[in-house]
Amino acid sequence: MYDVAIIGCGIVGAATAYELSRYNLKVLVLEAQNDVSEATTKANSAILHAGYDPEPGTLMARLNVEGVRMAKELCEKLDVERDQIGSLVLAFDDEDLKRIQKLLHNGEANGVPGVRILSRQEVLEREPNLSDKVVGALYAPSAAIVSPWEFCIALAETAVRNGVELRLSTPVTAIDKGEAAYVLHTPKGDFEAAYVVNAAGCDADKIHEMVGGSGFSTQYNRGEYYVMDKTQGTLVSHVIFQCPTKEGKGVLVAPTVHGNLIVGPNTGAVDSGDQVGNTAQGLDYVRRMAARSVPGINYRDSIRNFAGVRAQTEHDDFIVEESKFAKGFINLAGIKSPGLSAAPAIAVMAVDLLRQAGLSAQAKDHFTDTRRRAVFHRMTPGEKREAIRKNPLYGRVICRCETITEGEMVDAIHRPIVPTSIDAIKRRCNSGMGRCQGGFCGPRVHEILSRELGVPLDEIEMDEEGSYILTTPTKEAAV
Ligand SMILES: Cc1cc2nc3c(=O)[nH]c(=O)nc-3n(C[C@H](O)[C@H](O)[C@H](O)COP(=O)(O)OP(=O)(O)OC[C@H]3O[C@@H](n4cnc5c(N)ncnc54)[C@H](O)[C@@H]3O)c2cc1C
Numbered sequence: 001m002y003d004v005a006i007i008g009c010g011i012v013g014a015a016t017a018y019e020l021s022r023y024n025l026k027v028l029v030l031e032a033q034n035d036v037s038e039a040t041t042k043a044n045s046a047i048l049h050a051g052y053d054p055e056p057g058t059l060m061a062r063l064n065v066e067g068v069r070m071a072k073e074l075c076e077k078l079d080v081e082r083d084q085i086g087s088l089v090l091a092f093d094d095e096d097l098k099r100i101q102k103l104l105h106n107g108e109a110n111g112v113p114g115v116r117i118l119s120r121q122e123v124l125e126r127e128p129n130l131s132d133k134v135v136g137a138l139y140a141p142s143a144a145i146v147s148p149w150e151f152c153i154a155l156a157e158t159a160v161r162n163g164v165e166l167r168l169s170t171p172v173t174a175i176d177k178g179e180a181a182y183v184l185h186t187p188k189g190d191f192e193a194a195y196v197v198n199a200a201g202c203d204a205d206k207i208h209e210m211v212g213g214s215g216f217s218t219q220y221n222r223g224e225y226y227v228m229d230k231t232q233g234t235l236v237s238h239v240i241f242q243c244p245t246k247e248g249k250g251v252l253v254a255p256t257v258h259g260n261l262i263v264g265p266n267t268g269a270v271d272s273g274d275q276v277g278n279t280a281q282g283l284d285y286v287r288r289m290a291a292r293s294v295p296g297i298n299y300r301d302s303i304r305n306f307a308g309v310r311a312q313t314e315h316d317d318f319i320v321e322e323s324k325f326a327k328g329f330i331n332l333a334g335i336k337s338p339g340l341s342a343a344p345a346i347a348v349m350a351v352d353l354l355r356q357a358g359l360s361a362q363a364k365d366h367f368t369d370t371r372r373r374a375v376f377h378r379m380t381p382g383e384k385r386e387a388i389r390k391n392p393l394y395g396r397v398i399c400r401c402e403t404i405t406e407g408e409m410v411d412a413i414h415r416p417i418v419p420t421s422i423d424a425i426k427r428r429c430n431s432g433m434g435r436c437q438g439g440f441c442g443p444r445v446h447e448i449l450s451r452e453l454g455v456p457l458d459e460i461e462m463d464e465e466g467s468y469i470l471t472t473p474t475k476e477a478a479v
Pocket residue numbers: 007008009010011012013030031032033036037038039040041042043044045046047048049170171172173199200201202203207221222223224265308309310311335336337338339340341342
């Protein structure tokens with residue numbers, strides 16, 4: 001029997017697993033998908049928000065500011081790309097100036113470091129490519145950009161390295177509440193755990209209902225984006241927001257840690273968490289709104305569109321609490337933005353709630369809290385020569401756009417969480433992230449995965465469960 005079972009391995013489940021892996025506990029993570037970070041965690045704005053946006057006194061406010069502080073340290077220790085470039089919320093008229101003043105008060109009340117208002121001239125000196133209609137901005141130096149999937153993979157990998165058991169492609173389909181334990185049913189067998197953490201993102205309401213719980217339901221809200229080629233990546237050097245509205249933080253323009261430019265999102269209600277397609281209207285709205293801030297974006301240099309779904313509930317705050325219906329069952333639900341930023345702090349709160357519910361947790365004597373990856377294009381010429389001498393696969397560039405070598409891919413395949421799809425390699429190595437979007441390297445990555453995993457080519461998926469690329473005619477059909 002496990003002490004704790006975590007359902008879902010997005011950033012919230014991964015951070016909770018990492019936090020629990022500090023203790024002498026038997027911890028299991030059940031993830032429906034074939035990789036961690038497969039849902040909302042891989043499809044968002046990738047900002048570690050400073051924390052002036054949530055209303056003071058809310059859980060969101062406290063966990064955002066604390067989470068961002070923790071994320072800084074975690075990214076350093078666990079080798080996650082993060083860049084503290086600061087953010088600007090632009091004001092275009094007197095109404096906006098009042099709004100950024102209110103955000104300043106929020107920021108000060110929430111304990112956001114260094115937040116202040118800049119004049120028009122100060123803003124345009126920092127960001128010459130902004131619209132000349134800007135009249136001022138709120139500056140938050142602690143805002144950062146991050147690789148959201150790398151953050152999640154790093155936390156999950158470190159948890160596994162410290163003894164947490166992760167089962168991928170294992171969706172929880174039903175839960176029985178026993179006297180001393182929960183029994184979690186999956187297509188791959190049943191698992192018993194004394195305590196359960198529900199980190200199932202858009203499906204957290206359905207998981208809670210499995211133990212007879214109610215009190216919140218998910219309302220799905222999609223946000224769509226453009227990712228621009230690196231030619232556009234230096235158009236701005238801060239995260240550029242517009243004033244937030246009831247619908248969200250509005251359309252932003254920001255560099256990414258990989259050197260691209262991200263533009264989006266819009267907001268639009270959808271029926272489920274898997275409706276991640278793009279729409280002409282959504283993208284049109286994104287372009288029009290972004291032009292208010294940065295008029296010179298060249299959309300001919302767009303290399304990808306994507307969308308992510310926000311898990312909102314009828315409550316205007318995160319739900320981080322023990323279920324009123326099931327003892328020892330902790331809901332981490334309604335984790336909309338700034339959930340990526342808040343996740344490390346949500347995880348600490350989840351462990352406190354488990355303890356309050358009776359979990360006895362003794363700290364381990366040995367906890368591995370560092371992680372390093374070999375990234376070829378970051379190496380000096382001398383380091384490159386040495387890497388190739390030790391392993392000639394570092395001399396074979398597979399992804400030409402991003403200069404990613406076969407050595408990095410093979411290393412990624414042999415890490416504690418085995419990537420089995422082409423996009424799982426992309427999330428670990430950045431292959432296929434460039435201008436050609438995998439047109440050249442995709443088939444090579446496919447072959448490398450097949451060879452290293454010892455599985456036929458037609459069993460390799462592009463990304464999510466069931467996204468096979470090749471089909472083999474059945475024997476009957478071939479005859
Ligand atoms: C458009 C958009 C922009 C955003 N921008 C930002 C931002 O810039 N900064 C920020 O801080 N936040 C941002 N967010 C919010 C942030 O992305 C989320 O708060 C965060 O990713 C939520 O993580 P999660 O782990 O709760 O959910 P998810 O990442 O969705 O993970 C839940 C996991 O549970 C699994 N699961 C579901 N059902 C089951 C089951 N039955 N059995 C097993 N596993 C199951 C899923 O497969 C999934 O992997 C944004 C969100 C969106 C949509």
